[in-house]
Amino acid sequence: MERRVAITGTRSIGDAPDDRLAAAFDAYLRPFADSAAHFYVGGASGVDTAALQWLATNTEAALTVVVPCRIVDQPTGSANVIEALRDEGRLADVVEMGATLLGKAAYHARNRWMVDHAGIVIGFPRGDESTGGGTWYTLNYAAEQAKVRLVVPL
Template identity: 60%
Template sequence: MTSAKERASVPRHVTITGTRSITAQAETQLTGLFDDYLRPFADPNATFYLGGAAGIDTSALDWLAEHTQAALTVVVPCTVADQPAVAGEAIHRWQRGGRLAGVVELRAEKLGSSAYHARNRWMVDRSGFVIGFPQGSDSTSGTWYTVNYAADQGKPRLVVPV
């Protein structure tokens, strides 16, 4: 049987994916949701991959940077300069504060669904676990695409509707 201390020393790589559109009601609930569903996986040996977009990506980045010691890597489909202003500001703020383990710019030629899907596959391919925060059940959303891609790879997923 593995002890809690041994489990805590095993590196954990987690992808966070979620909606870019957060309702005002959901935004007030995010701190509680992150505390309940991110904190249990955010030990100092964990690495989180975040997409660097507005919405859940930026909110989760801010929460993880403020409340945990986990390593944080932001992955963007093109460059940070191509991200929405609020997301770019958060990335730069945490980069300057020394809180990011890395920023990966995949440098896609064109920003669009295929670039976002490539970014999401990059994160999932390097993770052992995916936490998704979808809004609704639209199977064509990027969040569901990522969760389903992880499922196809046999990786565990946690889905937290917002």
């Protein structure tokens, strides 16, 4: 049975996995990342791109990137990572939702799509992030859908 996991997290940590973030991914993503796992990751900077890079390097799990518009509309660093992994054949899929305007509504629609396709949501909010941020929006939506949630404050 395929385990489907959505990842959500703060954008305020930069794109490259540092030692502390890599340790968090090793502790909280690896247990879900066997060959029967499928991860859904947003295409934003921060946790999205860092988790995508870590998962691609450290696991054999299937990876799907979900973006609210198109890949070219993502931050340059994130778009480059997505394209490189796509070229390497490391991505199972890229979902471009085609929103015409990037903003809160487009990101929320993307996050709901990921939650709707997952059985568990792992969230990495910034420790001082308000509950009004996108990470908490996604975790709260997952709770409304009776999905399992794992919250790992950074």
